[in-house]
Amino acid sequence: MWRVFDGHCDVLSKLLENDSNGFSMGQDNLDVTYPGMLQSRYLLQNFAIFLSATSGRLRLEELLRSIDLFHQRILSQPGMTLIRTSEDLKALCSENGNGRIGAMLSLEGADVLNGNLAVLRILFQLGVRSLGITWNHANWAADGIMEPRRGGLTGQGRMLIEECNRLGMILDVSHLSERGFWELDELSVRPYIASHSNAYSICSHPRNLKDDQIHAIIQRSGFIGLTFVPYFTASTKDVTMDQLLVHIDHMCALGGERCIGFGSDFDGIDQWIVGLENASHYNRLAEILLKHYPEEIVNQILYKNAIEFYSRELPD
Ligand SMILES: [Zn+2]
Numbered sequence: 181m182w183r184v185f186d187g188h189c190d191v192l193s194k195l196l197e198n199d200s201n202g203f204s205m206g207q208d209n210l211d212v213t214y215p216g217m218l219q220s221r222y223l224l225q226n227f228a229i230f231l232s233a234t235s236g237r238l239r240l241e242e243l244l245r246s247i248d249l250f251h252q253r254i255l256s257q258p259g260m261t262l263i264r265t266s267e268d269l270k271a272l273c274s275e276n277g278n279g280r281i282g283a284m285l286s287l288e289g290a291d292v293l294n295g296n297l298a299v300l301r302i303l304f305q306l307g308v309r310s311l312g313i314t315w316n317h318a319n320w321a322a323d324g325i326m327e328p329r330r331g332g333l334t335g336q337g338r339m340l341i342e343e344c345n346r347l348g349m350i351l352d353v354s355h356l357s358e359r360g361f362w363e364l365d366e367l368s369v370r371p372y373i374a375s376h377s378n379a380y381s382i383c384s385h386p387r388n389l390k391d392d393q394i395h396a397i398i399q400r401s402g403f404i405g406l407t408f409v410p411y412f413t414a415s416t417k418d419v420t421m422d423q424l425l426v427h428i429d430h431m432c433a434l435g436g437e438r439c440i441g442f443g444s445d446f447d448g449i450d451q452w453i454v455g456l457e458n459a460s461h462y463n464r465l466a467e468i469l470l471k472h473y474p475e476e477i478v479n480q481i482l483y484k485n486a487i488e489f490y491s492r493e494l495p496d
Pocket of ligand 1: 355376445
């Protein structure tokens with residue numbers, strides 16, 4: 181029977197803006213809640229720390245507060261288990277979760293590190309296991325995909341990548357500029373992920389991956405989390421789950437059958453695919469997937485591909 185892996189959600193960012201016990205209670209203003217995850221048989225969720233520059237939160241104190249919220253609001257739930265190592269993941273999967281849900285921590289945008297790799301190392305110690313180099317804009321390490329000058333990595337950005345490789349911090353290319361992507365591809369000695377991006381040739385939003393990028397990630401045995409952002413999925417008014425399947429078909433046609441999964445971007449979006457509006461709706465997505473693909477493929481896409489990737493890439 182299928183389980184759910186989700187590679188990107190922003191519930192920590194919402195809690196940072198407005199701390200509440202909504203995650204445990206299943207409150208409406210949160211897409212990802214503990215009751216919702218239980219309903220959809222989640223096995224593993226990646227929780228992103230995102231500090232918005234515009235809200236003036238780009239400070240180390242806010243970074244630490246996000247990690248505290250992860251412990252106080254997320255990991256405090258009875259079945260939630262912190263996943264830091266391949267051993268943790270193995271234990272989680274050995275009994276198919278046995279009522280537990282794994283929680284991983286990531287940082288979206290290296291801005292707050294301010295070039296200080298000591299902070300990166302401390303974050304790794306604190307359990308952060310993946311890093312998006314940029315959000316949409318430029319920072320000290322690289323240009324984001326929306327930065328008009330379309331630059332790649334800075335000298336410091338190259339050092340960041342080398343240090344991530346050395347530590348085992350998984351690199352995430354969602355939001356990174358195209359030039360930055362190719363420089364990272366060349367420099368990184370380890371496979372990397374695009375935690376929440378779709379296929380550009382199906383929906384030509386700049387946040388999506390071009391075919392050669394998808395191909396490069398597959399070649400490196402990386403992982404792509406298809407995302408539920410409606411305007412990354414289709415340019416029609418009401419975007420349906422069937423339209424998301426077109427991205428799956430495309431990535432599979434490029435050879436990605438064992439490299440794709442989902443990264444919803446729940447709690448980071450204010451528009452949703454019709455019927456796919458919160459964690460509990462993965463049930464509906466699974467139903468639709470099972471109508472279109474053999475059960476074995478559905479299991480690969482819903483969680484097994486991600487579990488296999490993280491089993492290889494997390495430290496022992
Ligand atoms: Zn994002």
